[in-house]
Amino acid sequence: MRGKEQPVLSIIVPVYNVEKYIRDCLDSILAQSFQEFEVILIDDGSSDQSGAICDLYAEKDERIHVVHKENGGLSSARNTGLDLAKGLYVGFVDSDDWISATMYEHLLQAVRTEDADIAACRWVEEEHIQKFKSVHTYTWNSEEVLRHFFLRQITESVCDKVFAVEMWRNVRFPEGEINEDTITLFSLLLKCRRAVFVDTEEYYYRAREGSITKSGYSRKFRIVESHLRKMREKVLDRLPSLKKYVDYFLSVHYYCLLLSVLKSGEFHTFRDDYRYYRKRFAEVFPAFMWRGTGKEKDRVIGLALRYSPVCLIRPLLRR
Known part of the structure; x- marks a missing residue:
């Protein structure tokens, strides 16, 4: 490392009741080909026992720092x-x-070579891992x-990316809300000069509860719609040329919100939410039919949701 005061990379790992998985996660980080972190x-x-496991790892490696705090999300x-x-x-x-042994080597090499603010790679669910044989990079302006x-x-995740630390000046995750990655990453991309995409699978995730499509609908998901409206307003104000694309993004999220209400088993409780999302979905429906979600079945369901x-x-x- 350059020195204890200035590591090249800070890797932040929130830990909450993951004693079954935390060792795999930390072992994959410590096995990185890039070690200045x-x-x-x-x-x-x-x-x-998650906190105790963290302490054991910190005793063995001075690069690991542990903070124990009250639960805040x-x-x-x-x-x-x-x-x-x-x-x-x-x-x-x-x-x-967990992450591949080369993830941070590839991301940091790309972000430095291209003088970028953000570097991203592919992430993949554990049962669909199929490593790409070569690493291609693509550089994009804001x-x-x-x-x-x-x-x-x-992706809408911050986990398959690295960020120049300056990007986080005056940017933090909204506390007490879901969908925190999406709205935070959008804020970072909005101020990004240049980004680079490393087209290889490096981040591996386990499917878990909490997303719109993975968990039952509840009132906490209403904040998602608020985030979507704020994003669209900012894009139309600053980059109106992206209207078609932000409308597509919104259409997919409204589609997911509608399905979540329908699958919740409490449709009568959330009938007003359904009606509201359906109205918003209708406004961006052409954008949804333009690209769908990649599955033809979703276009058919989208038509049904609309009409x-x-x-x-x-x-x-049920099909």
Whole structure:
């Protein structure tokens, strides 16, 4: 390392009740081909052995720093890590995921070579891992990277990326909300001069509850729609040429919100939410039909959501 005061990279890992997975996560970080980093483990009030495991790793490696705090949620833990980070660059790993041995070598090489603010790679769910044989990189300006983001060609996660630490000046994750990655990453991309995409699978995640499509609908998902509106307003104000692309991004999220309400088993409780999302979906419906989600079935369901009553949509979801 350059020295204890200035590591090249700060890796922030929020930890909460993941005693089954945390060793795999930390071992994958310590096995990196790039070694000039610090690891900031934020034990967010774990009630299992996660915090103790973090302490054991810190005893063995001086680059690992552990903070034990009361439970405040993912955003709170990440923000705590950001306040402590000393690196020139910042990365995030969720504590039930793991990374390839070359992820940070590839991302840092790309971000430095291209003088970029952000570097991203592919992430893949554990059962779909198929490593690419070569590493191709693509460099985008600020408008181009937002277009790729809205087309869902880079993920909405902060975990498969590295960021110049300056990008986080005056930017933090919203606490007490879901969808924190999406709105935060959008804010970072909006101020990004240049980004580089490393087209290889490097970040491996386990499917987990909490996303719109993975968990049942509840009122907490209403904040997603608020985030979407704010994003669209900012894009139309600053980059109106991206209207088609941000409308597509919104259409996919409204589609997911509608399906989540339908699958919740509490449709009558959230009927007003459904009606509202359906109205918003109608406004961006042409953008959804332009690209869909990549599956033809979703275009059919999208048409039903736009024009059919609920009683005719539900049979489609069971097929």
